[in-house]
Amino acid sequence: MASKPGPLTDWPWKPLGSLKYVVLAPWVVRSTYVFFNSNGRERDLSTFLIFPFLLWRMLHNQIWITLSRYRNARGNGRIVDKGIEFEQVDRERDWSVHPSSSSSSFVSTGIRKIMDDQILFNGLIFYIGAMTLAGGSCLPVWRSNGVITTILLHVGPVEFLYYWLHRALHHHYLYSRYHSHHHSSIVTEPITSVIHPFAEHVAYFLLFAIPLLTTVRMGMASIMSFAGYVTYIDLMNNMGHCNFELIPKWIFSYFPPLKYLMYTPSFHSLHHTQFRTNYSLFMPFYDYIYGTMDKYSDKLYETSLERGAEVSDVVHLTHLTSPESIYHLRVGFASLASRPDRSSRWYLWLIWPVTLWSIMVTSLYQRTFVVERHRFNKLKLQTWVIPKYSIQYFMQWQKEPINGLIEKAILEAEEKGTKVLCLGLLNQGEELNGCGGLYVERHPQLRVRVVDGSGLAVAVVVNSIPKGTVRVLFRGRLTKVAYAIAFALCQRGIQVATLHEHEYKMLKKSLNHKCDIYLLRSSGHAPKVWIVGDDITEEDQLKASKGTLFIPFSQFPPKKLRSDCFYHHTPAMVTPPSLENVHSCENWLPRRLMSAWHVAGILHAAEGWEEHECGYTITDIDKAWQASLRHGFQPLGIPAHVPRN
Template sequence: MASKPGLLSDWPWQKLGNFKYVVLAPWVVQSVYSFVTKEEKERDITNLLIFPFLLWRLLHSQLWISLARYNSAKTKHRIVDKGIEFEQVDRERNWDDQIILNGLLYYIGFMYLPGVSRMPIWRWNGFVITTLLHMGPVEFFYYWFHRALHHHFLYSRYHSHHHSSIVTEPITAVIHPFAEHLVYFLLFSIPVLTMLFTGTASVVVFVGYVTYIDFMNYMGHCNFELVPNWVFNIFPFLKYLMYTPSFHSLHHTQFRTNYSLFMPLYDYIYGTMDKSTDKLYEDSLMGRKETPDVVHLIHPTTLQSFYHLSPAIASLASEPYNSRWYLSMFGLIPYEFMLFTWIFGSTFTVERNVFDKLKMQTWAIPRFSFHYSKSSQKDAINSVIERTILEAESEGVKVLSLGLLNQGEQFNGNGELYLQKHPNLKIRIVDGSSLAVAVVLHSIPKGTKQVLLSGNISKVVCAIAKNLCQRGIQVGVVCKDNFDKLKLRIPTELWSNLLISTSYTQKVWLVGDGELNEKEQRRAPEGTHFIPCSQFPPKKMVRDKDCIYYTTPAMLIPKALQNVYSCENWLPRRVMSAWRVAGIVHALEGWDAHECGDTTLDIDKVWLASLSHGFLPMLDHPLIRNA
């Protein structure tokens, strides 16, 4: 909110939360009912088209969000080289409020304004009127209203809310208090009302004009330059009629310049054009060469997890992953995107982070978890990972950490496959197993004498069992086959602390890969601690025994790690998986060894190095455990 919220700052449906769209429901139902029940000659399609038009505006907005976030993560044409944080995401999550407001006013206007019903598809004179009125009154009035909003009285009560975002995203364009949006709607209604009262209105011009406003608004608030220089070289006069993202970015950093809506003409006329506008535009176009030091390679898990990626739905990406029923209605979109990225590129960039001078990116393979379980996909996915490693090395990346199933022991030997094929790699491959082991060991409650191992045996599980046995803690194993596998991978002198457990009396369960079913969980004593050893959390099935479910191995990240505005899978905000943190620490320490295959680094050394760089254990985080 603004620093001193003024009258009509809050939206009327603010308390409805995600149910705010119900305010449109009566109008949508009425428009459909009216169209269906009337005779064919009396039907008016204009009213019926309002709802599809609102859906188009939502889609248009989402396309800009995805484009901007994808480009901001990898482009060299960034304008403001700063990060976005969760505070801005939360402030801008209600960007669709203005579309709801516009929809209500459209429906009301249809009922009471002359010339709306039976609007023709196209009229040239309406197009000319709209163009002239926008270039004249709309741009002129907006310029002076915008300058007035920067007076300390109005700025502190209204416009400061918009300017809270120094690094802008497309949806920053529509983040204003309710009162401001009412004024903007009246301002943009000048051409529309004129068309209606002169009988020159048409569907195409109305839809086109609103789409033009959305397009220019979103484009101008991108934090990267996308208007090519040849546009102004061929048409020099356009510099007065069309702004660029760098032009408006200066308004958000300098505040007292570049007030114009879309046409810089009025800033030239009234002497408020920022003197550095042209230079910033040229510098942004030229861009800056940027090579990440660390790349974390992931993949979407479920189909719905696709929408939780940073370039997808911003509000979902800013929260821990949780399945939502309504996303199943868009089931084909993840497949279509997967096919598109698979054809035009092996991986796609999800996000970019900065830790002091260390630059990091997260890349994703366009495949879901279920693809990794198919033997027919194994060679193809390993080939993509291999190409990605070689691509990262050619770009100068120092460390590549393998996340989720990209480092499966049965899949590629915890990354050993790629070293066997390319033994002279300069890039360091990190599977993060040492830090994952350290996190699990430090999560076990003090005074624990016995633990129970459940799930499949993995590199991490073996290292945990070995360390626990060395400390004199008994490690119970449910399955005889897993017991035999563990005996082969830990020293014989530690076997005395390894046993087959059939009693399920241990109150600390270490859960590896594989399904922990409800029957097993029911046998756990009251107050059992379920601590995952894998990258995927166990399903919580026991609700009546006050059992404690830990998150997957992860650490709180330091404040110096910036541009973090999305959650990593099911982890809380500003928490990263141990496997991802391991890659960062590996680069910060400048370690020369690979960590993959059977190789495990010194666990205590890795743990202390992580703490020294500001990463903290999750034990005190409010979301570490959920009963």
């Protein structure tokens, strides 16, 4: 919100919250009813198409958001290197979040996307105009004179008036009350283009309505002139705020005057970093005429265009989980990616055809893709995604294709000069690839270090146990991490009780005689602290006493079945402020929490450790723990009211 919010800052339907879409419902129902109950010339196709056009605008904007975030993660043509944080994500999606307020407030205020607000506002105006203006309905599909008139009116009065309106908005009075909210985003995203108070949107619509109303009054309006003009505005707005340069040089070489008729993303990016230059809407010639052209415009354009893909020091290799997880990626729905809640949303059921289509695309696109980038001190970090879902990792016939994708990713990282590749989620499965050891065996000369992060995962679990605990109950599938946790606890003199006989026998075989005296078979009263893995069942959880603390050691969190018990997060740590460009949540973890496996890869590169940590090799847990604290990563706290034993 602006520093001194002026009149008409909020949208009229703000009190409705997520129910704001009902204001459009009567118009949509009426236009649909009239269309299907009319015949021949009486059918009003133009009014009927308003709602599908609004949906197209939302899809168009989302395409740009996804493309922008993907290209910024890769680095190709990136303009501004500075990262985006949760504060910007919240500010650009909810007016109730003040810059000085906590970013966590966004979680409780719901999802009120400003991008939807301006589309909703435009839709209402279109419906009202179609119902009230003479010649505003029953428009033909195409009229050449109307299209030409729209173009000329935009190049003339619209661009001219916008230039001076924009300069006026940078005057202290209007800037502090309205336009400063838009300029709070130094690093822009496509959605930044519509982050304005309601009053500004009214002013902009009046400008853009000049060609629309003129063609209606002159009887030259058509469906294509309306839809084409608004799509052009959306296209140029999104492109100008995408933070990567994509306009090739040859376009200006073949047609030099185009330089004055079409801006580039780098041109408008300078307006957000310098503030007092490059005021033009989409056509820069008024900045040339009035001397407000930034002198670095051409240089920034060329350097941004020549910028190649970023070479990362650390790659975190993860995969898709559920079919809906693709929307939770940073390149998906930004509002979902910025929250840890992974439960299905009602509106995701409405777009199940898109979900089905995404499953088909990922099944055909057999290579990893970049979804995220971070910077940690001098280290460059990226997250790559394997286009496979969790369920596929448990299918025997998918084992070879998945291993092939992981191996290709490792070799690609090797070729690019990456220092460390850490295997996330099920990419380090023991049954799949021997905890990553398969790839080191196949390629013994690898320079990139393959890390499964098991040492730090063990350290996080061990240090998550409340102080003073003398006995824990162990329940879960016995993995590399599970054995190491049991061994570490016994070494510290903490008794480890098992719920099932087979777990007791297998753990006893792995422990030496000095430690196995601390291994017990559970009987009677169960401890208040449980260390649990993937396969803990409902029956197991029902055996726990009230107030039990469940601490998972697995990659995936257990299902929360007991409201009278406490569930710790999967092994994770709080990231330090030096980790930049963090504005999405890692799977189900809350904001600015990072899985121990991911952190381990960063530490491996930061410390310069030369060995692989995969297969049956595990980093010393005390060494990993101390390194994490030294680099600013912090453990998660235990609620004060959790019983210690």
